[in-house]
Amino acid sequence: MQKSKAKPDRKTWPAKGRVTVKDIAKALDVSVATVSRALSNDPTIADKTRERVLKKADEMGYSPNLFARGLITQRSRIAALFVSNITNPFYPEVVVKLTRRLQALGLHTMLFTSDGTSGVDEALPLLTQYNPDIAIVLAATMSSETVKKCVEGRTPVILFNRYVSGANVSAVCCDNYSGGRLVAETLAGAGHKAPAYISGLDDASTNVDRLRGFRDGCAAVGLPEPAVISGRDFTYEAGYIGMKELFAGKSKPDAVFCGNDIIAIGAMDAARRELGLSIPDDVSVIGFDDIAMASWPSHELTTVRQPMNAMIDEVIIEINRLLSQEDSQPQQRFLPGRLMVRTSMRLKEDDAR
Amino acid sequence: MQKSKAKPDRKTWPAKGRVTVKDIAKALDVSVATVSRALSNDPTIADKTRERVLKKADEMGYSPNLFARGLITQRSRIAALFVSNITNPFYPEVVVKLTRRLQALGLHTMLFTSDGTSGVDEALPLLTQYNPDIAIVLAATMSSETVKKCVEGRTPVILFNRYVSGANVSAVCCDNYSGGRLVAETLAGAGHKAPAYISGLDDASTNVDRLRGFRDGCAAVGLPEPAVISGRDFTYEAGYIGMKELFAGKSKPDAVFCGNDIIAIGAMDAARRELGLSIPDDVSVIGFDDIAMASWPSHELTTVRQPMNAMIDEVIIEINRLLSQEDSQPQQRFLPGRLMVRTSMRLKEDDAR
């Protein structure tokens, strides 16, 4: 029944048995400050002491509590990653590769998903709760309002395959517009006469830019305005149905450019199975992304390859820039795609021209 | 130069401008405890007060700092999710769906990836730093040592499509063994005579169980021991090469069961392109997973469907169990797969029997 200062022996507390700086300090009979300094490579500490601490910490199986650290440093070491598009295998691959790179940077990936329709905004409240050091948005729709909130909340945002012209946000994109033009030019060069386009999600900027580039390209090389099947989704079904619609009309296309590879594969299947067409003799099909599947013998899809690794590199560079200098301005980078020529596109000029 | 208690006006501090409980308390002239109680739906607070606080909090754009909360409650509200297998589209889909469910439970997904070879163990130190409430491992290799460390660290682990017999870990799996048997029985029923199997990763438990089930099934129904192409990876290439090898020998199989769908698709492509075979007339091909692609017209793959949604449901149930009762024992659940019959398998009995 002593009163004393009554701090010790609060052993009923949670604790969960993890080793803390205090434990190390006690074991070595130094102060917690010293332990902290040793762990954070503070130069103002004796080498011997540092070594002793580090050794002991290792022995005791110490692992820092990043919650506590983050609370004081105001840096969470968390990167928030938003994804919605999952039917396209391109993005899962980006998620995995990016996460690995972030891990190497000491950043932990917190993943947020949403269904395709509602975009990413609904996850915003979740985001703020952990105060991530950076937010990365993968080709998902994020309203400019949400973007603004992030910026206000001092969380730098990097958009991947999206950009917002006005807003103060970094972006790393494949140059979708040029990709679209490239396809138009190539098709013209191979003597195609009747271009068409099957859209993914109508208002996705990737889709908009690819189509715009394709249209402009067609005009520039003297091709007619492409027929456009508009807006379901970036899915196999969209391509399948789109292709059928395209050939239901009176004027048949001789080349179909698709919003992405998955759509293109759906389109090819429809052409072969439903329309009895042969590819590329009756119709050329071109995709976008160059996912692994595109090069499989069953598809052999000619497509615009997104420079995924280079894009990821850019994201990492941008993160470093944003996190190192306090007031670095957001920056937008556009990387060119490259046409991967395979057998789904007719190459020779035929009887044309 | 006053000394005083000198707490106020530490305005040079980080702060980052976020609204805290203290701000709300000040604005309403109540104590922070009251605010905290209102926010956490503590029953011991006056309804009026709660409403006032909630309203004000909303007005001020308050969002709790989960670092601080986690520090005291010892619950991070974080679920660690480990993935390595990315070539198989089954798992990205699980990741996205699972994440959405976890979000609904108020759990944030922290994603860890590793390359296929090294398994998941390397990420363990990262894990402990945030003290997740639960760890979920998706079909990745996690050494029993790592599992043990998690259990010791009081972090419950749920394996998805993996299990460890001895260890104290929960698991939710497709019943891969029965799936393998089912395939053998079906093949026999359709008059096949010469079964074969193309492996994924040799030591992956999914692969091992499917093969074991297939072997046992073949024996049970009087089919010969299946020829086995062993162990590259769960990839298209593995299937492509495996199929070629299978037909390089003297005895040709008339039915090839594959470690998963991607392998099966690779095998079919090889059969058609490299071997000039027709499917299913010359050889039947059966996969495992039933990914979206399997039902595409270009593949029409007969396959064992994993009950993905039911499996995810089980994971959620298990999480709730583990997190609610303190000392709930880990539990292993095996869910049966279902054969999806498509045209890649010959159905009629032929001249057989």
Add this chain to the structure above:
DNA sequence: ATGAAAGCGCTAACAA
């Protein structure tokens, strides 16, 4: 080069 002490934002005893 080291220690003492304050405090990040929050919750949970314990009082009142």
Add this chain to the structure above:
DNA sequence: TTGTTAGCGCTTTCAT
């Protein structure tokens, strides 16, 4: 029903 206070584990002045 509410306020006071201690403290989660850590970093960081400020002394020494």
